[in-house]
Amino acid sequence: MPRRPLPLAEGPAERADAARNRQKVLNAAREVFASKPPDQVTMDDIARAAGVGRATLYRRYPSVAAVAEALLDEHESAIQHRILTGEGGFSPTRPPSERLWALYEALLELLDTHAALVLGSEIGRARYSTGAYGVWHTYVRSLLDEAGIEHSRTMADVLLAPLAADLFLHVRSRRNGRRQLAETLRRLAASVLDGR
Amino acid sequence: MPRRPLPLAEGPAERADAARNRQKVLNAAREVFASKPPDQVTMDDIARAAGVGRATLYRRYPSVAAVAEALLDEHESAIQHRILTGEGGFSPTRPPSERLWALYEALLELLDTHAALVLGSEIGRARYSTGAYGVWHTYVRSLLDEAGIEHSRTMADVLLAPLAADLFLHVRSRRNGRRQLAETLRRLAASVLDGR
DNA sequence: GTATAACCGGACATGCTGTCCACTTGTTGA
């Protein structure tokens, strides 16, 4: 979780009251996002729920999307860590198609529990401009390169497209949708990477 | 292009001034959408450009998205007509993978010339709730059923996901992106439907 | 030619955004 806004080099430590407010904001935002559709969440909602003024909120987060992204960050980082260390199904010894499936599984799980946050983090900007998307994309691309697939950059975008939050919610709203999506993606991974 | 709003049974004919205004609105909207990002287009912009009052605009179109959809409608209808009549690559005698590719080609072409409108028609609601999406989905699903693919409903959503307008724009912004996307989708169609 | 209904456009109330500014509080250094 990012501690301070932009100053990359460590400036003076964060003040105690600011840290306290950050937590208040994050906790309050969690509840707000749980209580109504993400596109209806306003900065005012979050500020009021946290018991702080609007300017205090804007000081750290420029938009509702930024708040959602901050909430999402720790969950996404956990997956990124697993990828880097090769834990779970991400071991480099496994074939690319299985590692792609491992990513699919992890992202489905993330969407299942935090779809509202993902949707919220995409308000007003494209999914592709978020930092997390870049990580997933880089990983998928490396798998495709390893398998010798052409146009890996584009194919990586195509293979990640079915994990858009709005599509996930649409499919999940159907009976057995969640399970069928998992099975379908597993077949897709095998289809594209193993040619079967 | 839908002539009147809701009254499905033909009521009294549309008044001449109303018809004139509809054309003014549609023409003006085309230019407005061409002049700025679709998510920045307001009802006020369109009304002013058309030289009509806001209420006049609201009378027929409840939102900016509805205006964009009206503009898009004739282009989408053209594709739907080709599907129904089996023109172009949609002949039922061709294998499903080739017909899926024909749909991909048609939709890529549509996005290429009207991406802003597609994006505009998705403002404030999911792509999946638009009428056009339902048509593409039904067609893809029938192709999958014909090929004996399981969970055809879900797979159809997955296969249409790469044609989301925002993904298209993202990929097209890269060098050769448009061409690579076409090739990639062609391979995807073959991969999934022909198992190669 | 008149009655009627559809149509029109400006005005209005509401809600959200992002910024500004005067006040408060924590932190640093003498």
Next chain:
DNA sequence: TCAACAAGTGGACAGCATGTCCGGTTATAC
């Protein structure tokens, strides 16, 4: 310990978009 300074805070404000309402206007039917 305490003063001085910087960071943090919250309410208020202006700007903008939305969606509706209503008095006036114009086309169509009789």
